[in-house]
Amino acid sequence: MADLDVVLEHVDKTFAGETRAVIDFTAEFERGEFVAMLGPSGCGKTTTLRMIGGLEEVTAGRIYIAGQDVTDLPPSHRDTSMMFQSFALFPHRTVFQNVEFSLKMQGLDRDARHRRVWEMVEMVGLSELASRRPSDLSGGQQQRVALARALISRPTVLLLDEPLGSLDYNLRQTMMVELKKIQQETGITFIMVTHSQQEAMSMADKVIVMSDAMIQQIGTSREIHENPRNRFVADFIGNNNLFRGTIRSRSGSVVFVESDTQLYYVKIPEHIRQVRPGSEAYFSVRADLMHTGEQPNMANKVMGSYIATEFMGTLETDVFEIEPGHFVHVEQHRHLSDRVYQVGERETVCWAADSGVLLEATRRPEDLEVA
Ligand SMILES: Nc1ncnc2c1ncn2[C@@H]1O[C@H](COP(=O)(O)OP(=O)(O)O)[C@@H](O)[C@H]1O
Ligand SMILES: [Mg+2]
Numbered sequence: 001m002a003d004l005d006v007v008l009e010h011v012d013k014t015f016a017g018e019t020r021a022v023i024d025f026t027a028e029f030e031r032g033e034f035v036a037m038l039g040p041s042g043c044g045k046t047t048t049l050r051m052i053g054g055l056e057e058v059t060a061g062r063i064y065i066a067g068q069d070v071t072d073l074p075p076s077h078r079d080t081s082m083m084f085q086s087f088a089l090f091p092h093r094t095v096f097q098n099v100e101f102s103l104k105m106q107g108l109d110r111d112a113r114h115r116r117v118w119e120m121v122e123m124v125g126l127s128e129l130a131s132r133r134p135s136d137l138s139g140g141q142q143q144r145v146a147l148a149r150a151l152i153s154r155p156t157v158l159l160l161d162e163p164l165g166s167l168d169y170n171l172r173q174t175m176m177v178e179l180k181k182i183q184q185e186t187g188i189t190f191i192m193v194t195h196s197q198q199e200a201m202s203m204a205d206k207v208i209v210m211s212d213a214m215i216q217q218i219g220t221s222r223e224i225h226e227n228p229r230n231r232f233v234a235d236f237i238g239n240n241n242l243f244r245g246t247i248r249s250r251s252g253s254v255v256f257v258e259s260d261t262q263l264y265y266v267k268i269p270e271h272i273r274q275v276r277p278g279s280e281a282y283f284s285v286r287a288d289l290m291h292t293g294e295q296p297n298m299a300n301k302v303m304g305s306y307i308a309t310e311f312m313g314t315l316e317t318d319v320f321e322i323e324p325g326h327f328v329h330v331e332q333h334r335h336l337s338d339r340v341y342q343v344g345e346r347e348t349v350c351w352a353a354d355s356g357v358l359l360e361a362t363r364r365p366e367d368l369e370v371a
Contacts, residue, residue: 005031005157005189006052011061013047021047023213023365034183034190036200039210045193046161053082053159066156081155083146083163089134095145096130102153120148140167160192164199176203197237209233214363227269232362234284241285241328247277254353257281265299265353272358282359287317287331289355292347299353306341320349
């Protein structure tokens with residue numbers, strides 16, 4: 001376990017009243033890694049983070065930090081620092097003193113302390129406000145003080161619970177870059193909880209997607225983006241189009257899936273060993289791998305009616321209805337010469353055979369009980 005900073009083995013948390021907040025959480029965090037736990041509200045992210053920090057006892061399973069079993073140790077005996085969702089700042093101290101506090105506790109001399117505090121205060125953009133008290137700061141500024149205070153002691157593992165949640169859009173973009181830079185500079189393992197796909201995908205080396213108290217997928221942003229493992233992940237991450245049908249037959253690494261009106265070619269990802277003809281299947285196709293108009297070499301074609309366009313700079317998402325109530329999103333760069341669609345206009349939407357990814361069912365607590 002030499003290069004593993006944090007290991008969770010089959011960790012469960014059931015609160016009084018039988019809320020199963022975390023079920024069978026098993027994951028490894030490497031030293032110096034930036035890991036994001038991503039999922040909708042209530043899926044168990046904060047609880048998992050608090051168990052790593054020792055603020056919540058586990059119901060079952062083990063937790064290791066730097067090779068040591070810390071499952072039964074209090075927070076003060078774990079080399080973790082937590083940045084709370086509520087800032088928990090000292091109200092009667094200045095920004096500077098709030099950030100300085102833990103260095104004072106460590107007994108660092110005045111010059112070294114001041115150097116580090118000024119560096120940190122500057123890094124989070126608070127130099128002008130260093131002599132203010134928390135009550136004279138906005139929520140976003142208080143959040144930055146909390147971040148500076150959590151980082152100043154240079155813990156082995158920093159636990160961050162929705163650290164950018166209360167910042168406005170522009171500041172959040174800046175802080176995402178800063179956070180990543182700080183993490184790389186310090187080499188501290190960051191474990192961050194977020195419900196924001198953008199935050200997780202742009203900052204983390206590794207993303208743990210959760211829902212219903214369970215891990216749905218662990219992978220790099222790219223892996224999760226390119227090969228969502230199951231229906232939940234495909235639906236929650238990225239701009240994916242979901243399709244349902246019946247498996248007809250298999251040909252090597254491709255499977256034929258039939259809907260009421262269409263036959264689709266779909267890639268079978270490596271982790272799926274068996275496909276049963278006749279069974280129901282779901283697959284997803286990324287919006288940016290779909291094309292409008294007849295295209296050569298695209299095995300999948302479907303007709304749709306133009307509904308609307310969503311704009312994002314030079315990137316456009318055109319929405320087509322291919323069956324009543326089934327909308328597909330086609331994301332493309334827009335050129336001035338491109339055709340402008342009228343609502344209701346018919347157009348072919350196509351994609352390559354290996355752009356469709358066959359999906360597993362979403363993991364649910366019931367699956368484990370059967371196993
Ligand atoms: N102290 C607690 N007592 C009882 N239930 C709790 C407690 N903390 C969290 N929960 C429940 O556990 C589940 C997971 O919560 P949480 O970990 O906070 O989710 P997330 O951070 O993903 O939004 C939720 O159903 C929540 O209501
Ligand atoms: Mg939470």
